[in-house]
Amino acid sequence: MKSRLIIISTVIILSAGITAKAQNNTSVTNNGKVWASLWQQRAAEYKALCFQAYNMAKLRLDAALKKKKGKPLAVITDIDETLLDNSPYDAQRAIANLDYDLKTWKAWTAKGIADTVPGAPSFFKYAASKGVTVFYITNRDEDERPGTTQNLKLYKLPFVDEAHLLLKQGSSSKESRRQKVLKSYNVVLLCGDNLPDFDARYDNHPAQPQP
Ligand SMILES: [Mg+2]
Numbered sequence: 001m002k003s004r005l006i007i008i009s010t011v012i013i014l015s016a017g018i019t020a021k022a023q024n025n026t027s028v029t030n031n032g033k034v035w036a037s038l039w040q041q042r043a044a045e046y047k048a049l050c051f052q053a054y055n056m057a058k059l060r061l062d063a064a065l066k067k068k069k070g071k072p073l074a075v076i077t078d079i080d081e082t083l084l085d086n087s088p089y090d091a092q093r094a095i096a097n098l099d100y101d102l103k104t105w106k107a108w109t110a111k112g113i114a115d116t117v118p119g120a121p122s123f124f125k126y127a128a129s130k131g132v133t134v135f136y137i138t139n140r141d142e143d144e145r146p147g148t149t150q151n152l153k154l155y156k157l158p159f160v161d162e163a164h165l166l167l168k169q170g171s172s173s174k175e176s177r178r179q180k181v182l183k184s185y186n187v188v189l190l191c192g193d194n195l196p197d198f199d200a201r202y203d204n205h206p207a208q209p210q211p
Helices: 024-041 043-068 088-095 102-111 118-130 142-154 173-181
Strands: 008-009 072-077 133-139 186-192
Touching: 024 043, 024 088, 043 072, 043 118, 043 186, 072 118, 072 173, 088 102, 102 142, 118 133, 133 173, 173 186
Parallel strands: 008 186, 072 133, 072 186
Antiparallel strands: none
């Protein structure tokens, strides 16, 4: 599959965010997560890199459209830190000197209010306008479907339905879900911020947390 896919990585982001001012040196330090949050939320360079990645994705998609034949075209995208920006959740945890945990994470995703990664919504809407199907492959759990659907629909993203929002079903590996899409589509782009978003060889690597 790898040879048929063009990999687009937005940016590998330490997903922490900052919505509060530094008031406590200990919590602000928190292994650097707050500083990473500041970069994600405030740096013009971060936004530029995201736009650059999605501009490149559009160029690649246009090239694929010119060569289109056979099966219909599709793009596959990860959600968290590829399409949705969860930095407010991470900021709250970091400032409180706490790490990620599933219960508070799910309370956040249930709200369905995350902002988008720069460039992402316009790219996926463009793909849909060209007749390209979009699949969302994420390791969010099934009980996060309502909040996730709400969040994606908030930005009027295309193909937000049960058939195209492929949540984690048991294994955290995304390979079987990618293969399922490949049965019916020519997948021309993979979009992600973690290497397991692109290829099974990176699954279960300790340096690549999910989702
Ligand atoms: Mg991600």
